[in-house]
Amino acid sequence: xxxxxxxxxxxxxxxxxxxVVHLFTxxxxxxxxxxxxxxxLKSPLRGHLEPLHRLHIRWRPGRIGMGVLAAAERHEALLPxxxxxxxxxxxxxxxxxxxxxxEEGFAALEAALFTCAKAQAPSAYVAGLWTLCSxxxxxxxxDACWRCGARHDLVLAEHGLACTRCxxxxxxxxxxxxxxxxxxxxAKAVELALALLASIFAAQNLRLPKLGG
Amino acid sequence: xxxxxxxxxxxxxEAFATLPGxxxxxxxxxxxxxxxxxxxxxxALAQAITGLVEEVRFCRRCGGFSEGELCAICTNPxxxxxxVCVVEQPVDVLVMERAQAFSGTYHVLxxxxxxxxxxxxxxxxxxxxxxxVARGVRELILATSATVDGEATAHFLAxxxxxxxxxxxxxxxxxxxxxxxxxxxxxxxxxxxxERVAWTSxxxxxx
Numbered sequence: 001x002x003x004x005x006x007x008x009x010x011x012x013x014x015x016x017x018x019x020v021v022h023l024f025t026x027x028x029x030x031x032x033x034x035x036x037x038x039x040x041l042k043s044p045l046r047g048h049l050e051p052l053h054r055l056h057i058r059w060r061p062g063r064i065g066m067g068v069l070a071a072a073e074r075h076e077a078l079l080p081x082x083x084x085x086x087x088x089x090x091x092x093x094x095x096x097x098x099x100x101x102x103e104e105g106f107a108a109l110e111a112a113l114f115t116c117a118k119a120q121a122p123s124a125y126v127a128g129l130w131t132l133c134s135x136x137x138x139x140x141x142x143d144a145c146w147r148c149g150a151r152h153d154l155v156l157a158e159h160g161l162a163c164t165r166c167x168x169x170x171x172x173x174x175x176x177x178x179x180x181x182x183x184x185x186x187a188k189a190v191e192l193a194l195a196l197l198a199s200i201f202a203a204q205n206l207r208l209p210k211l212g213g
Numbered sequence: 214x215x216x217x218x219x220x221x222x223x224x225x226x227e228a229f230a231t232l233p234g235x236x237x238x239x240x241x242x243x244x245x246x247x248x249x250x251x252x253x254x255x256x257a258l259a260q261a262i263t264g265l266v267e268e269v270r271f272c273r274r275c276g277g278f279s280e281g282e283l284c285a286i287c288t289n290p291x292x293x294x295x296x297v298c299v300v301e302q303p304v305d306v307l308v309m310e311r312a313q314a315f316s317g318t319y320h321v322l323x324x325x326x327x328x329x330x331x332x333x334x335x336x337x338x339x340x341x342x343x344x345x346v347a348r349g350v351r352e353l354i355l356a357t358s359a360t361v362d363g364e365a366t367a368h369f370l371a372x373x374x375x376x377x378x379x380x381x382x383x384x385x386x387x388x389x390x391x392x393x394x395x396x397x398x399x400x401x402x403x404x405x406x407x408e409r410v411a412w413t414s415x416x417x418x419x420x
Contacts, residue, residue, distance in 0.1 A: 010329050014296065016233060021343060047398055050361045074400070084365040085372075092328035210333045 001068065003058040004028050007078075007109050009095040009136045013039065021069065022048055022095065023057065023169040024105035032096055033059050033069040048074040052113065053085045078110065079117035085211060086116050093129055093201075093207040097136040108135030119182025126193040127182030133200055142169050222248075274345070276321035276338050277306040279302045286310075286318055295351035298341070299370060300360060301325045309356065317354070320345065325366040327355055334369065342374075352380040359386055 002101070009030070010022035019035040019101035038045040048055065054075040061067040079087050090112050091155070098105035116128030133139035178184040201208040222244055227238035247255050271277065272284035286292055296317030297354045299414075300306060322337045346353070355370055357363035363364070371381050386403035388397065397405075 008329075012330075047400060052361055081364055082368055084361060085369045088326065088328045088361070088365050094328065209328050210335075 001030065002059055002067075003056070003060055005069075005106075006055045006057045007091075007106060008053075008055060009091055009105070009109070010051060011049065011051075017043075021050065022100075023055070024094070024109055025057070025099065026106045030100050030105050031059075031067065032100065033057075033067045035069040035072070035106055038069070041107050041126040044070050044195060045069065048072040050074060051091050051205060052079060052084060053077050056169060063162075068073065078113040083116055083124055086128060089125060089209040089211050090116055090128040090132060094132055096209075097132060097138070111135060115182060120185050121192070122185050122187060122190050123179040123182045126179050126190055129197050129208075130180040130193070133197065134147055138200055143192075271303065271321075274317045274341070275306075276303065276323055276341065277319055278303045291316070295349060296354070297342075297345065297350050297352070297407070298354040298356050300356045301366075301372045305356065317352075322357075322366070325362050326369055337366075339373075342370075345375050346374055346379055351380050352382060355381065355383045 004025040004027050004192045006023040006025045007138070008021060008023055011187045012020045012022075014034060017037050017039045019038045021038075022030065022032050022033050024030050035045050035049060037043050038049055040046065042162060051073055056073045057069060058071040058077065059067045059069045063205075077084075087186040089194070091109060094105060094112065098108065112128045112132040115131040116124045119127035130139060176189055176192040176196055178179040179186070218259045225244040225247070226237065229235050229243045230237050235243070241317035247258065250258075255342050267280055268280055270280070272287055274287045275283050275284060277284050277286065279287075288296075293316055296311060298315060298317055299320045299322065299324050300309065301324060303323075306321060307316055307321070320338070322339070322342075322344050324332055324337050324339070324340050326332060326334065353374055354372070355367040357366045357370075367383055375381060385408065387401065387408065388394070394402070
């Protein structure tokens with residue numbers, strides 16, 4: 001039997017009353033486990049398998065296939081309830097960026113949710129996502145175009161953000177940088193930062209999860 | 214299937230076994246019970262099932278179960294149309310109505326935000342709710358589930374409709390009627406404590 005601290009990142013209904021849960025664990029990387037009977041009304045696992053909360057789990061690793069979750073205990077939430085829509089979208093992004101077999105998911109998601117909790121309200125989502133991208137190693141320097149290195153104004157192009165010098169890569173206006181750092185309430189800055197993040201995700205062939213789902 | 218059993222019986226067992234909570238053994242029991250009832254009983258059951266899918270649809274306004282364009286609640290002149298209770302599923306309307314304590318109307322989202330499962334706001338019935346709020350709603354009661362997804366959906370809706378000036382409330386959570394503290398889970402207890410209400414003295418209440 002193994003045990004670890006974990007964060008739930010995905011939950012898929014399996015058979016009639018079970019879940020297959022994907023978890024980022026602190027010491028065992030990303031794992032997928034069968035939570036047998038967890039969808040039953042009286043299951044001891046039912047109220048515990050929730051995202052955005054620190055979980056303590058015990059499981060039996062599978063000899064060939066998936067392991068089986070034996071116990072889960074939900075501890076404190078990693079961010080206030082008012083930030084849960086942002087937190088869920090950040091968790092969905094983390095599930096894409098850190099596939100099975102990766103080790104860093106737990107620390108990255110924990111840091112991203114912490115950033116989201118501390119950031120100013122309108123930029124909480126982009127700030128959390130930015131931390132996640134940084135931890136995943138796909139974020140570029142925040143003060144210049146990540147292709148040609150030029151520092152100048154951002155241009156919104158059809159495909160996302162475009163650098164006015166090289167025409168392809170995104171550049172980084174100061175306003176967007178402030179939003180990525182969670183330090184602005186300015187709607188335009190948040191919009192620019194979101195476009196920038198969408199470009200970064202698109203470069204990885206991923207779709208940025210929408211806020212509110 | 215048991216070897217040598219008639220094809221029609223095998224088909225019926227297979228069909229029943231696709232329903233939730235019905236395994237192959239229960240499916241066989243159901244099929245045999247129908248055989249025992251005879252042709253008339255089977256026909257009545259078949260008619261009830263066909264009627265279910267042919268006659269039950271969703272209300273154009275609230276999204277709840279309905280037999281016509283609009284449901285019985287939306288067309289009832291005694292219901293307060295400016296008081297709207299937002300729920301996740303049509304069955305939640307039936308559950309709320311069982312309490313016989315609500316005289317407003319409903320709005321069914323047909324889901325809740327679940328980014329981890331790929332459900333975003335575009336998959337919820339929000340355009341219809343936008344239109345209702347624009348036409349004039351006094352209060353929105355957010356009756357989504359007490360889960361992280363349900364809570365996130367409630368926050369999302371509150372943010373969306375707060376600028377329109379509508380009063381937004383949330384279903385209270387805490388100790389259930391007849392519930393003993395000993396059997397309560399720690400989450401419910403914590404919530405009950407943090408959202409405790411001021412005691413109204415008997416005399417104040419009576420006056």
